[in-house]
Amino acid sequence: MRHPTDGTLRRLVDEPVGVADADREHVAGCPVCLSGLAAAQADAALAGAALDARVSPDVDAGWHRLSHAVPVRARPASAARTPRRxxxxxxxxxxxxxxxxxxxxxxxxxxxxxxxxxxxxxxxxxxxxxxxxxxxxxxxxxxxxxxxxxxxxxxxxxxxxxxxxxxxxxxxxxxxxxxxxxxxxxxxxxxxxxxxxxxxxxxxxxxxxxxxxxxxxxxxxxxxxxxxxxxxxxxxxxxxxxxxxxxxxxxxxxxxxxxxxxxxxxxxxxxxxxxxxxxxxxxxxxxxxxxxxxxxxxxxxxxxxxxxxxxxxxxxxxxxxxxxxxxxxxxxxxxxxxxxxxxxxxxxxxxxxxxxx
Amino acid sequence: MSTRPGAVRADLEEVFRAAYPRVVGVAARVLGSRDEAEDVAQEVFLSFGHSSVPAGEATGWLSVAAAHTALNHLRSGRRRATREQVAGDGDVLAPDVADTVVTLDERRRVRAALARLPRKQAVALVLRHSGLSYAEVAAALELSPGSVGTTVRRAESALREELTRHASSH
Known part of the structure; x- marks a missing residue:
């Protein structure tokens, strides 16, 4: 069969259930695809590290800010100062x-x-x-x-x-x-x-x-x-x-x-x-x-x-x-x-x- | 200011409380700074508050909007270089894991590479790494689930090339 696409190999990295059985079976026995899969894994890991951003924002503080900003839009006179001096x-x-x-x-x-x-x-x-x-x-x-x-x-x-x-x-x-x-x-x-x-x-x-x-x-x-x-x-x-x-x-x-x-x-x-x-x-x-x-x-x-x-x-x-x-x-x-x-x-x-x- | 003052949707708080951490997370992946990411999230929720996006599509809509807005910030040159420094000092990004792989300088390369990627690739990449499923990314970007993998793969490959090219030039 034809080799699955790079996109399929990529999905196999982190969402294998989304990939058709036939494709999975092919990859498991195909050196070319296994190599492609390894490359996809490596790139995905690198991208994951590069984009790592574990933030835990304060939801209450965020809502407080937004709820003040919404009326500000309607009534600019009450605008609060922002830190962007x-x-x-x-x-x-x-x-x-x-x-x-x-x-x-x-x-x-x-x-x-x-x-x-x-x-x-x-x-x-x-x-x-x-x-x-x-x-x-x-x-x-x-x-x-x-x-x-x-x-x-x-x-x-x-x-x-x-x-x-x-x-x-x-x-x-x-x-x-x-x-x-x-x-x-x-x-x-x-x-x-x-x-x-x-x-x-x-x-x-x-x-x-x-x-x-x-x-x-x-x-x-x-x-x-x-x-x-x-x-x-x-x-x-x-x-x-x-x-x-x-x-x-x-x-x-x-x-x-x-x-x-x-x-x-x-x-x-x-x-x-x-x-x-x-x-x-x-x-x-x-x-x-x-x-x-x-x-x-x-x-x-x-x-x-x-x-x-x-x-x-x-x-x-x-x-x-x-x-x-x-x-x-x-x-x-x-x-x-x-x-x-x-x-x-x-x-x-x-x-x-x-x-x- | 708005042409529709007072027309803030009733479910804004509910959606905000459910989606805020994710929206900030999406923007932080692009910008590398929690402060800036929170600014972006505020901007995005303000727009959402005046929109009529169906509640069921809110998370996808907000995530895409956060990615686009954050990428716009990257491209507009509106960012302050100092923010990058702050981020490197542990303002947002955990110093233990990522820093062993990606130095501060490389972070800058990451931001630059994101800004250069075709917009759809950049957004798909960021959404996928923010935990959206293939189906969610597909729905949010009007792609087929099959092409999400292709789009993300291309983006990751471009990112790797950008980072390796930089490393080998030293």
Missing amino acids: RALLRSPVVAVAGVVALLTGAGAAAAADWLQIFRTEQIAPVAVSSADLVALPDLTAYGDVEVVEEPDVREVADAAAAEEATGLPVPQVGDLPRGVSGDPAYQAGGRLSAVFTFSAEEAAQAAAAAGETLPPAPPGLDGGQFRLSAGPGVAAVWSSDSGLPGLVVARAVAPTGESSGVPFETARDHLLSLPGLPDEVASQLRSFSGDGTTLPLPVPAEFVSSSGADVGGVPATVLTSRDGVLAAVVWVEDGIVTAVAGSLSADEVLSVARGLR
């Missing part, structure tokens, strides 16, 4: 920088993020863990990303120069919050636009490399194009002694996305099904308005909490770092997205936002 310090800065990068359309990295293929009329936070953020699929694995217009973000002399460079009225801050003083530095950036061309072949390769099988692409998606545009944008930045942004006020033409050929929702649902996106995040994204007018703003759930507010009658999203060090408020009105962020409290950024002229 370094991460706490770092991540909100990244989050705020991310908001500003989004607003000013800074860089091809933003263009490569497919989350932005939404025409923006409102902003909705999506809770994702920072691991998910890192793991969000880079679109370059699924096709070509061509940056058509570079935003060329640069520092300009003053508000007038920023307005001239971008055509956007620069928001003027009424009263500066406590601890923020002096004059801001102004940054201006032009329009960013990028075209993403979906490639079923590249997507399948990326999936295979991750050990996943790609779901079949809907007809017409292969070669389909998505154009992302964002900006121009402008930001006024007050720095602080700590190096964290003291206060940032930014405004930009909100991102828009268009697709060619394939209906937008078909393409979106397929993109959502690509390997690498956690199911929960995908289902949250699917729940966004069918007309594609919402920009989901990914929020690293462990470090940043979000809540709703209004600024001059417009719904706004308030983001606060769980350690209370940083806060931001973001809203969209008439296709213009504005953000106020800084090492401030939520009340302070809201106060600045509502006082903008």
Whole structure:
């Protein structure tokens, strides 16, 4: 008879009852298979030692932590401190920088993020863990990303120069919050636009490399194009002694996305099904308005909490770092997205936002 | 924060108490650190709490989620190198048995090798060594029980090559 497969030999090592009698009998009398079995045993023992992890976690302590974390998700204001101090310090800065990068359309990295293929009329936070953020699929694995217009973000002399460079009225801050003083530095950036061309072949390769099988692409998606545009944008930045942004006020033409050929929702649902996106995040994204007018703003759930507010009658999203060090408020009105962020409290950024002229 | 605040499933505590040690064990096999493994377990149970996974499939779902999340942590570079040191000092891994075979340096190779394995192989390997049966691994990964052996075998072979290659390069 034919030799049993390596997989069968492997199962014989630790689950022999799962192996057919005929295979067992063959192996017992076959020098080739006995040798294969010995190799499988040796590798299994080595792997067992390499992966040895005899942990006896404290279930009560674990449950205590989880039962506190669950309400924290619903009511971020009661967020407890976690021991990840370094991460706490770092991540909100990244989050705020991310908001500003989004607003000013800074860089091809933003263009490569497919989350932005939404025409923006409102902003909705999506809770994702920072691991998910890192793991969000880079679109370059699924096709070509061509940056058509570079935003060329640069520092300009003053508000007038920023307005001239971008055509956007620069928001003027009424009263500066406590601890923020002096004059801001102004940054201006032009329009960013990028075209993403979906490639079923590249997507399948990326999936295979991750050990996943790609779901079949809907007809017409292969070669389909998505154009992302964002900006121009402008930001006024007050720095602080700590190096964290003291206060940032930014405004930009909100991102828009268009697709060619394939209906937008078909393409979106397929993109959502690509390997690498956690199911929960995908289902949250699917729940966004069918007309594609919402920009989901990914929020690293462990470090940043979000809540709703209004600024001059417009719904706004308030983001606060769980350690209370940083806060931001973001809203969209008439296709213009504005953000106020800084090492401030939520009340302070809201106060600045509502006082903008 | 969640789009469905308050929608935590009623059986969360029951499932948590039954499955927590296993879920931490799965993540610890990937990460080599109990602290990190517990962080991963928390993350996984939070997702589970908001999911509608049938209770009968909870253990498999949680184990797979723990393996994926832990592997994501490995790949994201989010881990702190110091954690590895702590693990080597006996934070999680019993110093007596495994240490005779696998040195701290080799532990790093193990983590690196896991991160490089095709995802399905890595998950199957970790689940099998976490005590899931072939049938459970097959169900959790939508494989046939026959191909679980093949997948695990390939993963173990790759792991051995990785560790031996390293040993012979010294």
